[in-house]
């Protein structure tokens with residue numbers, strides 16, 4: 357069951373499309389539900405597809421195609437570091453090493469306390485601020501240094 | 514600068530008219546798409562209007578300017594698509610069917626995710642209203658009733674800025690029904706990607722707007738006849754649309770005059786990598802590379818320039834010697850055997866290992882191939898595995914020819930241009946830096962690692 361808040365947000369997205377194209381809102385609907393629940397379980401996909409009145413497989417395909425959807429748990433905070441070329445040239449590897457050491461996990465692993473998960477990202481269209489990372493997809497931190505990373509982690513604790 | 518205002522387009526009735534182009538100079542830049550940047554509150558509607566914003570839209574709609582006249586201005590301006598391919602915008606607009614029984618769509622491509630590209634983000638967060646006005650003028654010209662701006666998912670905070678600007682514009686009467694008391698109606702919405710580079714390709718983007726996987730469509734049919742929801746659709750890049758209000762305020766000739774032949778106007782260059790001040794720089798087309806490099810703070814830490822990818826990884830890498838004398842415009846870079854692309858300059862200094870740089874790029878294309886075409890899906894994987902082998906010290910000399918062969922076999926055999934984009938770095942890196950690849954294969958380690966100790970960096974231990 358979708359929460360009333362999620363329904364309100366999805367309904368807003370639906371206003372952007374013709375009435376017979378409810379499926380077009382699937383990207384937003386999945387994003388809204390994932391943001392609320394942390395990741396997209398089978399049940400979440402079912403909820404979204406039922407609300408949009410689309411086949412479940414259509415929602416699942418979309419969720420599987422785009423990198424920012426998570427089909428398995430990612431802890432409370434998913435940290436995604438861009439390691440693509442412009443970030444690499446600005447030493448994103450140092451940021452990755454620092455995060456790995458600090459959190460004690462590798463890419464795609466969740467810390468034992470379920471708090472953090474580390475992901476490797478592709479270019480986020482913000483390379484001028486390299487090195488950079490996002491927290492839970494929607495908050496970007498740029499011009500990172502190990503010290504800045506520490507401060508961010510401290511705040512999330 | 515004097516501004517020849519073309520006879521066909523009447524002069525706007527406000528203080529920013531004839532002969533007074535509004536161009537703010539910020540550290541030697543020529544701010545046109547980012548003209549609000551020097552103001553205190555650049556993204557606000559108030560700021561934009563203060564600088565003459567929405568006056569072109571209002572005039573065109575109220576005076577019922579003929580669509581063909583607008584297209585003529587855009588053609589005269591020499592504006593070429595800023596999304597990478599450089600297709601003339603006026604010509605593209607003339608392909609939209611004029612009469613169509615139903616809704617036509619307008620799409621803005623703000624999905625930039627090609628490594629090194631981050632210019633559209635600054636338009637969205639610092640000057641969203643100019644993009645909205647440009648899209649509204651395009652919608653009026655092409656008869657589009659509904660528009661979507663598709664924004665890269667990772668710049669979420671900027672997506673929200675744009676959503677807010679849309680509501681602001683609508684409340685102020687620049688979007689919606691019966692604008693300026695006429696029968697012109699245009700609804701514009703923000704939609705977002707969620708982590709798929711391929712959605713920057715226009716037909717994949719259309720699929721994504723429709724709520725599907727972002728897999729490119731076969732062309733033809735082109736979006737102009739079969740686009741969003743199967744309806745005629747015009748797709749342009751953010752910077753292309755954002756250039757329109759200025760062109761309609763000051764005339765196509767004034768825009769063309771800012772640049773050089775075949776490259777009209779200004780261009781936003783995203784400068785990243787090894788420079789002192791990475792960021793976006795909006796300069797006149799034809800600006801010498803050296804000037805742009807200087808604006809961006811020169812090479813990082815005073816090191817020596819090694820190579821530049823001038824327009825994003827789908828444009829050939831250039832050794833320092835080739836780019837030092839080049840000008841930043843379509844012809845300038847094609848004469849220097851590369852291409853302007855999206856204006857995404859990735860600067861690499863002498864500490865860069867070209868093998869490792871190519872390794873990272875090859876992973877990117879492998880990861881982002883949508884998998885529909887065998888040459889692209891298999892080829893990008895193959896290339897990535899071979900370069901990985903080299904990086905791990907297990908490469909063979911034959912691998913270099915193999916990489917070249919595989920890459921040549923991807924190009925031209927695919928549904929979309931990602932295949933070709935993936936081949937370009939491989940071919941150009943090996944062409945220009947072959948000895949470095951050979952050294953890596955022979956010694957099992959990077960040539961740069963052995964040189965880097967000499968570089969004052971503090972990272973490497975002195976020998």
Ligand SMILES: Cc1cc2nc3c(=O)[nH]c(=O)nc-3n(C[C@H](O)[C@H](O)[C@H](O)COP(=O)(O)O)c2cc1C
Nearest residue numbers: 594595596622624625713714715749750753930931
């Ligand atoms: C793999 C691939 C990625 C692309 N990414 C973008 C992009 O991020 N932004 C963009 O405007 N165009 C991108 N393009 C080009 C678009 O398909 C299209 O040509 C462009 O949006 C048209 O706008 P323009 O004529 O104003 O440049 C990409 C093309 C390919 C093949």
Ligand code: SF4
Nearest residue numbers: 883885886889927929
């Ligand atoms: S070229 Fe690659 S990305 Fe483009 S459609 Fe084919 S498989 Fe997909």
Ligand code: FES
Nearest residue numbers: 438443479480483
């Ligand atoms: S390369 Fe990291 S944001 Fe573009």
